[in-house]
Amino acid sequence: MPIPDALLIDTRPQEAYAQGHLEGAWPLDLSGPRPRLRTEEEVGALVEALQDLLGRMGYRRRAVLYDEGLTSRLARTAFLLGLAGAEVELWTEGWEEEATSTLPPRAEPTRPVLTPRRDWLLTADEAAVHPRLLDVRSPAEYEGRVHPPCCPRGGRIPGAKNAPLEVFFEPQGLLERLGLEPGEEVGVYCHSGARSAVAFFVLRSLGVRARNYLGSMHEWLQEGLPVLP
Numbered sequence: 001m002p003i004p005d006a007l008l009i010d011t012r013p014q015e016a017y018a019q020g021h022l023e024g025a026w027p028l029d030l031s032g033p034r035p036r037l038r039t040e041e042e043v044g045a046l047v048e049a050l051q052d053l054l055g056r057m058g059y060r061r062r063a064v065l066y067d068e069g070l071t072s073r074l075a076r077t078a079f080l081l082g083l084a085g086a087e088v089e090l091w092t093e094g095w096e097e098e099a100t101s102t103l104p105p106r107a108e109p110t111r112p113v114l115t116p117r118r119d120w121l122l123t124a125d126e127a128a129v130h131p132r133l134l135d136v137r138s139p140a141e142y143e144g145r146v147h148p149p150c151c152p153r154g155g156r157i158p159g160a161k162n163a164p165l166e167v168f169f170e171p172q173g174l175l176e177r178l179g180l181e182p183g184e185e186v187g188v189y190c191h192s193g194a195r196s197a198v199a200f201f202v203l204r205s206l207g208v209r210a211r212n213y214l215g216s217m218h219e220w221l222q223e224g225l226p227v228l229p
Contacts, residue, residue, distance in 0.1 A: 005061040011073045023101040026057050030077040031194045037123055037215055047116045050084035058107025066091035075197035083121055085114025122187045122213040130187040133160040136199045137190050144229050155227030165195045168202045175206055182207030189213035
């Protein structure tokens with residue numbers, strides 16, 4: 001099921017991809033890597049690597065990414081490619097019946113000229129002073145009662161308000177519930193920037209200028225920055 005001028009990307013697990021995918025789709029899940037992004041040099045190095053990756057996959061005008069629903073895999077992968085300058089579209093359903101190919105993708109490498117979307121991203125220093133920051137983790141995580149084994153402790157970024165990810169799957173009336181208006185800027189974060197990428201795309205679709213703190217609490221705690229409670 002080729003889509004004209006589109007780079008198809010399958011963000012599902014490798015096993016699912018092997019059982020059947022859209023013709024020409026590349027397997028790619030960027031929900032795991034956690035690069036340090038405290039400086040503009042670090043941001044620039046990440047963007048350069050992502051642009052090189054897009055070129056090797058044959059990116060031209062847009063990338064269509066699909067998964068079984070609006071998953072954090074899909075959203076974080078799309079966020080990173082969009083940050084690098086790709087035009088990204090999220091395809092959450094309706095592709096399943098066409099996912100029958102088991103052949104590897106083929107592409108001629110390209111050298112796309114892309115403009116990074118720096119305004120999509122928050123660094124730790126920017127998150128620390130952002131006036132409107134939403135923590136999309138669970139209340140237990142937000143309150144510091146639980147935390148992943150990779151983190152030395154729990155807690156939240158000072159000044160952040162809790163908006164659990166579940167609320168973003170009901171976009172009708174979401175902005176009113178969050179006290180937001182179209183055109184307003186808001187920062188979002190979670191543990192590793194994946195759940196917050198889901199919130200990012202939902203808010204962007206509603207006209208809010210969302211920015212994702214990609215490093216989120218994993219980076220925040222590794223850097224020894226202040227936390228509450």
